[in-house]
Amino acid sequence: MKDSLLSLDVNGQSHRLDVPADTRLIYVLRNDLCLNGPKYGCGLGECGACAVLVDGRAVRSCAIGAKTVQRHRIVTLEGLGSAENPHPVQRAFIEMQAAQCGYCLNGMIIATVALLNSTPQPDESQIRQALKYHLCRCGTHMEILAAVRRAIVLTAELQAETPS
Ligand code: FES
Numbered sequence: 490m491k492d493s494l495l496s497l498d499v500n501g502q503s504h505r506l507d508v509p510a511d512t513r514l515i516y517v518l519r520n521d522l523c524l525n526g527p528k529y530g531c532g533l534g535e536c537g538a539c540a541v542l543v544d545g546r547a548v549r550s551c552a553i554g555a556k557t558v559q560r561h562r563i564v565t566l567e568g569l570g571s572a573e574n575p576h577p578v579q580r581a582f583i584e585m586q587a588a589q590c591g592y593c594l595n596g597m598i599i600a601t602v603a604l605l606n607s608t609p610q611p612d613e614s615q616i617r618q619a620l621k622y623h624l625c626r627c628g629t630h631m632e633i634l635a636a637v638r639r640a641i642v643l644t645a646e647l648q649a650e651t652p653s
């Protein structure tokens with residue numbers, strides 16, 4: 490397919506890219522912008538490893554064309570926080586050591602941020618529903634759930650400290 494000029498807003502920066510018009514978002518993020526937070530798992534929209542935030546909602550970047558998210562605000566794992574200053578959800582996952590291989594964690598963290606964006610105090614069933622279609626082949630589900638519960642606390646604390 491013919492190349493087309495894309496304009497993407499990723500992690501607060503504007504990018505102009507010349508890529509084939511049907512390129513999926515994950516390839517633009519990983520190959521053109523060198524953002525390797527989103528992981529390539531199934532490539533079919535089923536595992537959640539490739540999730541990113543689009544206007545604050547979790548979207549599977551392997552399953553959508555980059556063209557369709559022009560004029561939307563895209564945030565990847567890298568855009569949430571840094572090693573020195575992690576996002577509260579990232580902090581919670583580190584504190585709870587919620588990883589074995591870590592391959593699923595991008596999606597778990599992005600799904601948790603999206604959940605807390607829409608529902609700051611989710612109950613257990615809302616947490617489980619939000620993570621239901623994110624696969625972890627290592628079986629760290631219990632630690633991941635504990636990390637989400639910790640993220641709720643850390644996010645609430647941060648909001649209480651932030652002057653309105
Ligand atoms: S790699 Fe996108 S959902 Fe599995």
Ligand code: FES
Nearest residue numbers: 589593625626627
């Ligand atoms: S920690 Fe390995 S896939 Fe989840």
